[in-house]
Amino acid sequence: MVDLIDLVATFATFYGIYAILAISLNLEYGYAGQPNFGQVLFYGIGAFVAAIAAANLLPLFARLPIGNICNVHTSFPVRLAIGSNDPGIAIPVWIIGLVLAMIAGGILGLFLSYPAIRVKEEWYLSMILLVAAEAFVTIFQNTPQLACGIFGLDGIQNPFYWVSNTYSNSSFASTELGFDLPGIIYAAIIMAFAGICYLVAQKLANSPYGRLLKSVRDDKVAAESLGKDVAKVRRQIMIIGSIMAGLAGGLYVFYIGVAVTDDYVPAVTFTIWVMMILGGYANNKGVLAGAAALTLLQRGSVEVSLILQASFPGFSSNVLIYLEYVAEAVILILLLMYRPKGLIPETRIETKAYQLFDFRKRDTPDPSSKQETQETTDVSDSKGKSASSNIDENVAR
Amino acid sequence: MVKSMTIQAMVVFDNLVPYWVVPSIIISLAQGSIYVVASIGLTLTLAVVKLPNFAHAEFLTVGAYVGVIVSRFFPNNLLIIGSCAFLVCSVAAIAIHHIVYQPLMNRKVSIYFLVLASFAVAQFIRYVVYAWASSGSATLLVANQDIRIYTVITVFQVEISNIYVLAIILAIAVSVLLAIFLNLTHLGKSMRAIANNADLARISGINVSFAVNIMWIIAGGLGGLGGVVLGTYTSVTPVLGFDALLDIFAVVIIAGLTSFVGTIIGGYIVGFSTNTIIEALNYYFGVPFGYAPLLPFAMIVVVLMVRPTGLAPNSQTGIAWLRRAFGKGVSSGGTN
Numbered sequence: 001m002v003d004l005i006d007l008v009a010t011f012a013t014f015y016g017i018y019a020i021l022a023i024s025l026n027l028e029y030g031y032a033g034q035p036n037f038g039q040v041l042f043y044g045i046g047a048f049v050a051a052i053a054a055a056n057l058l059p060l061f062a063r064l065p066i067g068n069i070c071n072v073h074t075s076f077p078v079r080l081a082i083g084s085n086d087p088g089i090a091i092p093v094w095i096i097g098l099v100l101a102m103i104a105g106g107i108l109g110l111f112l113s114y115p116a117i118r119v120k121e122e123w124y125l126s127m128i129l130l131v132a133a134e135a136f137v138t139i140f141q142n143t144p145q146l147a148c149g150i151f152g153l154d155g156i157q158n159p160f161y162w163v164s165n166t167y168s169n170s171s172f173a174s175t176e177l178g179f180d181l182p183g184i185i186y187a188a189i190i191m192a193f194a195g196i197c198y199l200v201a202q203k204l205a206n207s208p209y210g211r212l213l214k215s216v217r218d219d220k221v222a223a224e225s226l227g228k229d230v231a232k233v234r235r236q237i238m239i240i241g242s243i244m245a246g247l248a249g250g251l252y253v254f255y256i257g258v259a260v261t262d263d264y265v266p267a268v269t270f271t272i273w274v275m276m277i278l279g280g281y282a283n284n285k286g287v288l289a290g291a292a293a294l295t296l297l298q299r300g301s302v303e304v305s306l307i308l309q310a311s312f313p314g315f316s317s318n319v320l321i322y323l324e325y326v327a328e329a330v331i332l333i334l335l336l337m338y339r340p341k342g343l344i345p346e347t348r349i350e351t352k353a354y355q356l357f358d359f360r361k362r363d364t365p366d367p368s369s370k371q372e373t374q375e376t377t378d379v380s381d382s383k384g385k386s387a388s389s390n391i392d393e394n395v396a397r
Numbered sequence: 398m399v400k401s402m403t404i405q406a407m408v409v410f411d412n413l414v415p416y417w418v419v420p421s422i423i424i425s426l427a428q429g430s431i432y433v434v435a436s437i438g439l440t441l442t443l444a445v446v447k448l449p450n451f452a453h454a455e456f457l458t459v460g461a462y463v464g465v466i467v468s469r470f471f472p473n474n475l476l477i478i479g480s481c482a483f484l485v486c487s488v489a490a491i492a493i494h495h496i497v498y499q500p501l502m503n504r505k506v507s508i509y510f511l512v513l514a515s516f517a518v519a520q521f522i523r524y525v526v527y528a529w530a531s532s533g534s535a536t537l538l539v540a541n542q543d544i545r546i547y548t549v550i551t552v553f554q555v556e557i558s559n560i561y562v563l564a565i566i567l568a569i570a571v572s573v574l575l576a577i578f579l580n581l582t583h584l585g586k587s588m589r590a591i592a593n594n595a596d597l598a599r600i601s602g603i604n605v606s607f608a609v610n611i612m613w614i615i616a617g618g619l620g621g622l623g624g625v626v627l628g629t630y631t632s633v634t635p636v637l638g639f640d641a642l643l644d645i646f647a648v649v650i651i652a653g654l655t656s657f658v659g660t661i662i663g664g665y666i667v668g669f670s671t672n673t674i675i676e677a678l679n680y681y682f683g684v685p686f687g688y689a690p691l692l693p694f695a696m697i698v699v700v701l702m703v704r705p706t707g708l709a710p711n712s713q714t715g716i717a718w719l720r721r722a723f724g725k726g727v728s729s730g731g732t733n
Contacts, residue, residue, distance in 0.1 A: 141687060322528040
């Protein structure tokens with residue numbers, strides 16, 4: 001039972017982080033058509049910025065010398081001690097770290113949207129972003145001054161760790177409690193952040209701005225000819241997506257406790273893409289479902305391999321994790337072949353303007369027949385208009 | 398008199414040129430040759446089927462592991478090891494084409510989906526190799542091919558091993574054979590015709606699917622050969638190919654995506670930049686060696702942003718296929 005609670009908390013943590021990442025990629029690729037093959041870069045930069053901020057600010061706020069943040073013998077225990085005893089320092093540092101992670105992600109998004117607007121062909125952009133993500137790993141691995149090089153910056157603690165400490169000081173000890181209370185609190189907070197990101201994405205997508213994004217995705221020339229600033233829109237959406245990815249990185253590093261470049265390899269980007277394609281791009285609900293499925297697959301393979309390793313001593317725990325990556329690849333290929341629109345295909349944008357437009361067309365401005373009208377709209381949509389006329393309508397509205 | 402002048406010249410040479418220059422130039426030449434062999438298949442793929450195949454680097458991994466296994470039975474027999482790697486990788490390439498790429502191309506999916514599919518194929522191969530290598534009783538996650546390495550000649554007090562000589566000879570042989578194949582044989586000419594315009598080639602009576610199959614045999618096989626040579630040079634791991642992926646793409650992008658002469662030039666540019674240039678930067682400015690991959694990365698970004706036709710002069714086809722591939726981009730205006 002207790003194991004189950006921790007299991008659910010772990011799942012929720014990973015699910016929340018993956019959901020934020022998948023939503024941000026969905027905004028960039030699904031809605032705006034920016035093929036971001038370097039999503040892990042923004043995720044990683046968020047994590048590293050939050051970790052560096054926490055490592056420097058924790059001793060600073062506690063009025064202790066900062067010293068060498070990489071030293072595991074002096075600086076590491078100091079950070080843990082402050083984090084587990086003083087909520088007045090741990091939580092502000094956590095919030096500052098998250099804000100800095102978002103700012104860093106946004107700035108990097110702005111910086112990398114420069115080639116996005118400038119390159120002639122779209123495929124080049126995915127190549128450039130992939131290269132940028134690899135360059136990030138190379139730089140952080142080979143520059144120990146930044147974040148301790150290849151070993152990573154350790155000792156970034158869960159900001160709610162003091163909760164369990166408070167309990168163990170009282171008669172109601174943490175060991176009696178039996179489960180990881182700070183982890184559960186943090187999982188709930190990550191889920192809350194994922195919910196906020198989902199709401200923001202829904203609000204953005206189901207608005208005139210969402211329609212503008214789709215028009216840029218489907219036909220840039222048409223959007224440009226109708227007076228839309230395509231370059232500006234693409235820059236904006238890249239910044240928004242990068243801020244979300246940076247937030248996910250910041251949240252993740254406070255959960256996992258160490259910022260190390262091995263966590264930010266291109267395989268993560270691939271997983272996020274599989275989530276998005278599985279759920280259905282340009283559909284936030286679908287993306288949440290895809291993230292849930294893939295997180296279940298990943299966590300499931302980890303847990304099962306742990307169980308197998310416990311019962312069969314000779315079993316190499318990594319095999320199942322490797323096979324999970326193989327399964328992701330197979331899922332993606334099958335999806336691209338047989339269900340390229342994902343499990344829940346893209347639907348029309350739901351705004352007031354669309355409904356009004358439909359009422360006017362059908363000459364039934366009676367709000368009581370709203371439900372019926374929506375159903376008929378679905379039917380007319382599924383008949384399939386030609387792409388360009390759809391776009392022109394989108395932009396015109 | 399002459400002898401003293403020679404000694405004097407050598408002293409001047411030693412004083413002028415730092416100790417690392419000659420060995421690093423030789424390593425650069427060897428590594429550039431490996432890059433040429435490894436990336437010429439990707440150039441072919443880009444030219445003939447217009448596919449940026451991110452799974453190409455995995456042929457190197459597979460080839461290197463085939464080398465590991467075959468060299469257990471035939472140690473030091475480079476001919477058998479190389480031909481086995483060529484065979485296995487070409488079969489793999491044809492299988493991938495018919496199982497994944499051809500069905501997707503028949504469905505006329507967007508270029509992103511093809512890129513994603515090639516990522517998926519790459520991930521599939523890489524982690525199957527991982528699972529296979531870690532499952533046996535003796536783990537093969539870090540393996541070595543059973544090929545003896547010995548010094549062939551000594552130039553300027555630098556010992557040159559047989560692997561370096563082999564890599565350079567292989568690159569020259571592959572380039573010459575491929576040039577003869579593409580320019581003088583009927584099949585090679587039809588491949589170039591497909592690269593220029595597949596529809597026109599088809600209505601001219603060229604058997605496109607046969608030529609494409611041959612193309613995959615050459616592309617995959619050369620990838621495997623490159624992997625064998627790369628595997629003798631470093632130890633063989635499941636990420637051998639993946640680590641070289643962006644270097645290979647740098648070579649091809651410098652070449653303007655479809656130029657063969659450009660690929661040879663690009664291979665040596667990348668080879669020199671990851672060895673001689675980084676050593677020079679380290680010697681004079683103290684740049685860490687770990688930054689070596691950043692040079693090809695920078696080249697990719699700069700070439701794609703400033704001159705996407707590559708450095709080779711005659712590579713208009715690269716842009717042409719991209720136009721065709723996208724139909725409606727910002728620059729092409731969706732006219733063709």
